Amino acid sequence: MISQTTEYALRAVVWLAANPEKPLTAQQIAEATRVPAGYLAKVLQGLSRAGLLNSQRGLGGGFTLAKAPSAMTMWEVVQAVDPLKRIKDCPLGFEAHAGALCLLHQQVDDAIATIEKQFSSCKISKLIDPNHAAAPLCAYQPKGSKTGSSRRSRR
Amino acid sequence: MISQTTEYALRAVVWLAANPEKPLTAQQIAEATRVPAGYLAKVLQGLSRAGLLNSQRGLGGGFTLAKAPSAMTMWEVVQAVDPLKRIKDCPLGFEAHAGALCLLHQQVDDAIATIEKQFSSCKISKLIDPNHAAAPLCAYQPKGSKTGSSRRSRR
Numbered sequence A, B: 001m002i003s004q005t006t007e008y009a010l011r012a013v014v015w016l017a018a019n020p021e022k023p024l025t026a027q028q029i030a031e032a033t034r035v036p037a038g039y040l041a042k043v044l045q046g047l048s049r050a051g052l053l054n055s056q057r058g059l060g061g062g063f064t065l066a067k068a069p070s071a072m073t074m075w076e077v078v079q080a081v082d083p084l085k086r087i088k089d090c091p092l093g094f095e096a097h098a099g100a101l102c103l104l105h106q107q108v109d110d111a112i113a114t115i116e117k118q119f120s121s122c123k124i125s126k127l128i129d130p131n132h133a134a135a136p137l138c139a140y141q142p143k144g145s146k147t148g149s150s151r152r153s154r155r
Helices: A005-016 A026-033 A035-048 A074-081 A104-122 A124-126 A149-153 B004-018 B025-031 B035-049 B074-081 B101-120 B122-130 B149-153
Strands: A053-056 A062-065 B052-055 B062-064
Touching: A005 A026, A005 A035, A005 A062, A005 A074, A005 B101, A026 A035, A026 A062, A035 A053, A035 A074, A062 B149, A074 A104, A074 A124, A104 B004, A104 B101, A104 B122, A124 B101, B004 B025, B004 B035, B004 B062, B004 B074, B004 B122, B025 B035, B025 B062, B035 B052, B035 B074, B074 B101, B074 B122
Parallel strands: none
Antiparallel strands: A053 A062, B052 B062
């Protein structure tokens, strides 16, 4: 229902939200979110262009969220990389439907509207609630760490 | 949100539901629904394999719905050609999430569940309500007809 690109963008944003201590490189995010590095680089570019990420070049550089997780919604992320488009005009181009969608396309548009409403009301901060049974992408263990859990417990 | 394949399948099913008088050829359906004929042929095969269409060879043959529009739902059509899959296990393959999805994937699964509910409760018969302002694919005029409306007014 959401595209692969959107899925990857959401993973990256959630990971950055959960790890705000310092900028993360594309390679670090790719590894943590299990996304092919080349693919993720393009997704991160899209998120940056849309103003959702800041990128910083050079040593110690990388990506950070451009605003607080409590000020960013799932819907913004979806729309930044692979937007779900509401149906405003007849997809078949019928002039007779310009004023009123047929019932099929009304149903499909209603479904998109429902998703828009759900994702718009879901802040990224909600997705990193440390009290939830499964922490965001929690099984990731940075290379060289022994447990990967020390980072989690600090949140 | 729904794929191109699903959109085309829904158009074909709605058109067949609205025109039950006789079998329609793939070419006739393609023309009416404004779908490339080669693409539609594959979609119709998928719908037939899923048991939603009957196909009849030979002169006067073509496709018909395999059951009444009041006994077929939008969800069945979606699932027949390009299924929306509920998320049961962590898409990243994390064992720690086997018992509980992280909040991101829970949100995405909730959205799919909502669409499943909406489309499951929508019968195809609802999509061809003749009293709706825009009849299904209503601007279609069969070749050789002058108005294209005589067919509509018989419904």
